[in-house]
Amino acid sequence: MFSRCNKLVSSQSTAQKSVWSCLRSLIKNDYATEATFESKPFKLHRLDSGPSTKSTITSDEAIEMYKQTQMIRRIETAAGNLYKEKIIRGFCHLYSGQEAVAVGMKSVMRPQDSAISAYRVHGWTYLMGVSALGVLAELTGRKSGCCRGKGGSMHMYATNFYGGNGIVGAQVPLGAGVAFANKYTENGGVCFALYGDGASNQGQVFEVYNMAKLWNLPVIFVCENNGYGMGTSTERSSASPNFYTRGDYIPGIWVDGMDILAVREATRFGIEYCTSGKGPLVMEAATYRYSGHSMSDPGTSYRTREEIQEVRQTRDPITSFKEKIINAGLVSADLLKKIDVEVKAEVDAAVKIAKSEAEIGLDELANDIYSNDLEKEIRSTTPFLFYKHNNSSGKTPINL
Amino acid sequence: MKSLTSLFREASKPKKYFTSNNCQRVFSSSNTENGTKTTSMNMFQAIGSALDQTLKSNPNSVVFGEDVAFGGVFRCSMGLQEKYGRQRVFNTPLCEQGIAGFGIGLAVTGTTAIAEIQFADYMFPAFDQIMNEAAKYRYRSGNEFSCGKLTIRAPCGAVGHGALYHSQSPEAYFSHTPGLKVVIPSSPTKAKGLLLSCIKDDDPCIFLEPKVLYRSITEEVLEEPYELPLGKADIIRKGDSITLIGWGTQVHVLIETADLARQQLGINCEVIDLVSILPWDSETVCNSVKKTGRVIIAHEAPLTSGFGAEMAATIQEECFLYLEAPVQRVTGFDTPFPHVFEPFYLPNKWRCLHAIKDAMKY
Numbered sequence: 001m002f003s004r005c006n007k008l009v010s011s012q013s014t015a016q017k018s019v020w021s022c023l024r025s026l027i028k029n030d031y032a033t034e035a036t037f038e039s040k041p042f043k044l045h046r047l048d049s050g051p052s053t054k055s056t057i058t059s060d061e062a063i064e065m066y067k068q069t070q071m072i073r074r075i076e077t078a079a080g081n082l083y084k085e086k087i088i089r090g091f092c093h094l095y096s097g098q099e100a101v102a103v104g105m106k107s108v109m110r111p112q113d114s115a116i117s118a119y120r121v122h123g124w125t126y127l128m129g130v131s132a133l134g135v136l137a138e139l140t141g142r143k144s145g146c147c148r149g150k151g152g153s154m155h156m157y158a159t160n161f162y163g164g165n166g167i168v169g170a171q172v173p174l175g176a177g178v179a180f181a182n183k184y185t186e187n188g189g190v191c192f193a194l195y196g197d198g199a200s201n202q203g204q205v206f207e208v209y210n211m212a213k214l215w216n217l218p219v220i221f222v223c224e225n226n227g228y229g230m231g232t233s234t235e236r237s238s239a240s241p242n243f244y245t246r247g248d249y250i251p252g253i254w255v256d257g258m259d260i261l262a263v264r265e266a267t268r269f270g271i272e273y274c275t276s277g278k279g280p281l282v283m284e285a286a287t288y289r290y291s292g293h294s295m296s297d298p299g300t301s302y303r304t305r306e307e308i309q310e311v312r313q314t315r316d317p318i319t320s321f322k323e324k325i326i327n328a329g330l331v332s333a334d335l336l337k338k339i340d341v342e343v344k345a346e347v348d349a350a351v352k353i354a355k356s357e358a359e360i361g362l363d364e365l366a367n368d369i370y371s372n373d374l375e376k377e378i379r380s381t382t383p384f385l386f387y388k389h390n391n392s393s394g395k396t397p398i399n400l
Numbered sequence: 401m402k403s404l405t406s407l408f409r410e411a412s413k414p415k416k417y418f419t420s421n422n423c424q425r426v427f428s429s430s431n432t433e434n435g436t437k438t439t440s441m442n443m444f445q446a447i448g449s450a451l452d453q454t455l456k457s458n459p460n461s462v463v464f465g466e467d468v469a470f471g472g473v474f475r476c477s478m479g480l481q482e483k484y485g486r487q488r489v490f491n492t493p494l495c496e497q498g499i500a501g502f503g504i505g506l507a508v509t510g511t512t513a514i515a516e517i518q519f520a521d522y523m524f525p526a527f528d529q530i531m532n533e534a535a536k537y538r539y540r541s542g543n544e545f546s547c548g549k550l551t552i553r554a555p556c557g558a559v560g561h562g563a564l565y566h567s568q569s570p571e572a573y574f575s576h577t578p579g580l581k582v583v584i585p586s587s588p589t590k591a592k593g594l595l596l597s598c599i600k601d602d603d604p605c606i607f608l609e610p611k612v613l614y615r616s617i618t619e620e621v622l623e624e625p626y627e628l629p630l631g632k633a634d635i636i637r638k639g640d641s642i643t644l645i646g647w648g649t650q651v652h653v654l655i656e657t658a659d660l661a662r663q664q665l666g667i668n669c670e671v672i673d674l675v676s677i678l679p680w681d682s683e684t685v686c687n688s689v690k691k692t693g694r695v696i697i698a699h700e701a702p703l704t705s706g707f708g709a710e711m712a713a714t715i716q717e718e719c720f721l722y723l724e725a726p727v728q729r730v731t732g733f734d735t736p737f738p739h740v741f742e743p744f745y746l747p748n749k750w751r752c753l754h755a756i757k758d759a760m761k762y
């Protein structure tokens with residue numbers, strides 16, 4: 001029954017959109033269009049009622065979310081390989097294992113909502129609208145990179161995604177600033193300020209909790225608790241590992257960050273809470289990172305291989321979601337397999353370009369330091385390395 | 401102290417200077433002529449040795465920072481927690497401002513506090529504690545209190561692919577702060593002796609370790625503890641044509657440049673490792689410039705308000721009538737530290753050589 005679609009799938013990705021709609025229309029004939037799932041209970045802090053533990057999704061939504069998680073996983077696997085091949089240099093932090101947090105949140109974010117995170121952002125960048133190529137070529141420092149190779153792994157941006165930040169904790173106050181703007185421009189937007197369990201101990205997180213509550217800003221502080229900040233486990237870094245309570249006077253929710261749908265419901269609740277003028281929330285998403293902290297960390301000196309294996313086998317966000325949606329009759333296993341093939345093809349194609357493409361020109365070294373350069377030349381350059389201040393093709397930053 | 405410096409120059413026979421793929425990690429003991437025992441060490445091992453000996457000889461000393469209990473990102477404190485216990489070698493949470501302030505508090509009680517900030521780029525969240533609190537404690541209390549027992553170590557400088565936040569050289573920011581001492585070693589031997597001096601010194605010290613050197617140089621380093629003088633530059637190579645001044649990794653670039661200059665221009669460069677940024681050894685520097693009449697200062701940090709600017713001002717004041725050419729600076733560009741363009745940004749030997757040519761024909 002998929003033969004017509006098969007043709008489309010095997011043709012190039014320009015036809016991708018129509019493939020999906022074709023597949024979907026076929027599924028709808030044979031499969032349920034909607035299903036409801038039960039998630040683990042949430043833990044609440046200073047809240048009388050919390051998110052719904054029931055989550056209803058359509059088959060279209062299921063397919064979309066499945067594709068996104070697979071895409072992120074694939075991009076990260078490709079990034080890991082490119083690093084091992086020494087094509088990606090420097091720092092490279094993978095998100096594998098944590099996909100459900102980003103995908104669940106993004107699935108209910110509205111166009112006016114925004115996010116800001118730390119340096120583990122390849123997945124977020126993709127979800128916020130950058131292609132697999134945009135991410136991978138940024139990692140290899142090539143032209144098609146979403147920052148044209150100037151940022152690298154830790155610094156990626158997209159519309160309403162205020163980026164990748166290398167200084168741990170520094171992004172959290174920015175999130176409150178974005179939320180303040182949401183509030184006074186009355187655009188109804190909520191800003192998600194994401195940080196890790198390690199980052200949660202930075203002083204500026206507490207400074208901004210206070211500011212956000214004082215002014216009741218529409219910001220959701222999302223602590224992605226993956227159990228470790230580099231080699232230090234949460235118990236060893238944090239006097240209270242209950243990150244959802246650490247806003248004290250700010251209400252909080254604990255959510256199973258390995259369950260896309262639980263995250264989705266928590267986020268939906270959060271958006272509702274913030275937009276009704278109640279002010280900020282803290283959301284702790286309990287998750288796990290499969291890889292080491294960065295590529296130079298094998299990730300096994302401070303935790304056991306068995307621990308990683310166990311999470312992979314019993315709590316993997318993709319496997320559990322896949323089982324759920326298949327068992328509920330929302331999608332067929334065949335269709336998911338086809339999606340896997342598609343995703344792989346797209347990532348493989350992106351890898352090819354990200355490997356072979358040129359870097360941007362050397363003149364870019366000095367571009368974009370200022371918008372209004374008061375001096376023509378960059379100081380300290382020499383006659384044989386001569387740079388002028390410049391702006392990249394007069395582009396306006398995407399956030400403005 | 402002078403004789404001590406030269407003793408260690410003899411004791412340390414550099415096997416190889418900075419080349420990026422030279423990662424020797426040999427531990428072998430040998431005896432020098434004068435009977436002192438040396439071990440082949442790279443820079444992280446030499447630093448580890450200084451920390452080890454401090455913890456051993458001074459029961460009132462502690463080492464802490466992010467992940468230092470496991471050795472730290474660059475392995476400097478490897479094995480120390482096993483040896484000295486969790487009370488004395490411990491991980492802190494991820495909070496640089498807290499780490500610095502906590503260290504000041506410890507030091508002000510008389511504890512020898514050795515803090516690690518994981519990368520020099522992350523000293524900025526701690527900047528207030530360092531420059532407002534640590535640096536001014538003694539002064540503002542009329543010498544009733546001081547936190548001189550504080551030493552803050554941090555890896556600095558370019559590493560080949562560190563991009564914006566794992567590559568910076570922040571020494572100039574700290575040099576603008578009376579009350580601090582700022583030191584940058586350029587070799588395992590220097591690292592050990594200078595770190596021990598910083599730890600002993602009664603003022604808060606900032607010890608910046610060029611991270612590319614951790615594994616790239618191996619030397620015979622004295623096993624026993626020893627100290628090298630703070631505030632003293634080291635003339636690495638004698639010459640009479642031009643003075644080349646750098647610190648940290650740049651010293652090795654300047655040595656290579658001096659070789660090139662000899663081959664290509666037939667001149668002898670005097671190469672000075674500045675070693676201490678605050679206070680800096682203007683005497684050694686100015687004496688050299690008076691002798692050669694020409695000087696180039698090279699550093700990785702950007703030009704504007706880089707530490708070279710301070711030196712240039714002093715040199716022109718002290719050596720005005722001796723100068724045959726303007727003081728030149730060869731530095732990183734006035735741009736953020738670039739990601740893919742690092743090789744072009746750095747003041748490499750070709751750029752330094754170019755400056756030498758300019759100075760010679762001025």
Ligand SMILES: Cc1ncc(C[n+]2csc(CCOP(=O)(O)OP(=O)(O)O)c2C)c(N)n1
Nearest residue numbers: 120166167168196197198199228229230522
């Ligand atoms: C201010 C600052 N300090 C230290 C670092 C080095 N560093 C990078 S990530 C990290 C651990 C952060 O852990 P966590 O917040 O839990 O995030 P995760 O890596 O688990 O996603 C550390 C110590 C940094 N980038 N910035």
Ligand SMILES: [Mg+2]
Nearest residue numbers: 196197228229
């Ligand atoms: Mg973490």
